[in-house]
Amino acid sequence: MGTEMQRKYTIADVNIQIDAPFAFDESGAMRLFAGEFDAPCASYNFELVPELPQHGPAALYQRNRTRVYRAAHGLHRYYEDPLTGADMACLVDSGTGDFRVLILDSFAERFSNDIRLFDLLAIEHAILRGGGLIMHASFVLHRGGALLFTAPSGTGKSTQAELWRRHRGARVVNGDRAVIRRGGEGFIACGLPYSGSSGICENACAPITAVVMVEQAPHNRVRSPNPAEAFRRIFEGCAVNTWHPDDVTRAYELIERLVCETPTPLLECLPDVGAVEALEAAICTVEA
Secondary structure (H helix, E strand, O other), X not given: OOOOEEEEEEEOOEEEEEEEOOOOEOXXXXXXXXXXXXXXXXXXXXXXXXXXXXXXXXXXXXXOOEEEEEEOOEEEEEEEOOOOOOEEEEEEEOOOOEEXXXXXXXXXXXXXXXXXXXXXXXXXXXXXXXXXXXXEEEEEEEOOEEEEEEOOOOOOHHHHHHHHHHHHOOEXXXXXXXXXXXXXXXXXXXXXXXXXXXXOEOOOEEXXXXXXXXXXXXXXXXXXXXXXXXXXXXXXXXXXXXXXXXXXXXXXHHHHHHHHHOOOOEEEEOOOHHHHHHHHHHHHHHHO
């Protein structure tokens, strides 16, 4: 089947190429990450098929309309239609970095834009293979450094990012996601096209000043968690395919180094400027 549309993107220094036998609209968010390269780190070939491969009886993983099965030559990840519960697509991962994405003919029109297509890519796996890790965090740029506010959904990370924008003139690079990776002299944070409900995303990278774990409290206070607690909280906020041993190993190694080399304060806070002041004082103490 011929290629009708090809797109190339560079996300956190990971080169990703999409080839599809049908045209799809490119969103403004994705255009920010358009790249030019000869050799992709991950290549995705989309195919329209009359039926999907058969799978075994026991799934390695099942959550949110996604199921993963071990196949003879790699892993198969199935995606269900949220309306009917029927399987509509399958990502075939042979472990080489070249992926096949099989879409049932009857569901082709669902994937008319690249954001929908990206839902099928398991992008967290490609980013990990390329040396990065996707974190559920609000990414704020302040004085040339990245502040990452991470917390479970609905517990204040976006609020704290907005407080820094309002009271300290910080710029929100991404309201919901960031990629962390090793740079030349330490860890850096990079933007990516996913931004959750915030709708805020930029293609920018910066050295990480701190990874801030946010916790709602009746006061504003910063404490330093022990390495085990910091590791646990950060890991819980990262996108890791826990059924994939190599992904887990890569994530563990990256987070262990992050915790050792980067400030990871725990911010117990209220949604007010006092939280900004408390964190600012703690960061200044560390930098001094």
